[in-house]
Amino acid sequence: MNILEKLSSLAVIAMAIAVVFTLWRSDFRTGAPRASAAQSESALKGRTLDAHSIPQSGQKVTVVVGLSSKCTFCSRNLELYQQLVALRSRDLRVVLAMPQQKAEAESYAAEHQLSADAIVSSPLDKFFITATPTILVLDQRSVVTSAWIGVLSETRRKDLLSHLMQQCRSCVPVGG
Structure with a gap:
């Protein structure tokens, strides 16, 4: 192998390492939604959940928080989940939707002070959730009016809370 071939091979390896590092840093380290996740948010709007997916009630708005006790990104949204519960x-x-067994899901909720109206232990695809964390806002007919996927920045958190304030007149804003 001559020197030109060696340099060419090293350049290919260096480029592959740079690509992997960039992907790791942008998606996995920050938890920012990929373009496909952002597209999934808009694709979820207008979908209707099966009436048996979540316990029915008379509330105007239902927030489904899809998370997992095994999801490291979910823990980065805990303060937001606590704000949602306070609303x-x-x-x-x-409603917390978790793929874990009921006892583990309830234990996780108690440990993190998430006193939701209901905890549903079920495969998340039943809610059209393909990644955690995901937050769905539903109307009275269980139609998704908005979806929020991934670790939310401060701006997106405020957008979500503002959206809920518009949907729900009796909600009381919580710190921020």
């Missing part, structure tokens, strides 16, 4: 009112309820 519960006569018009808004919060």
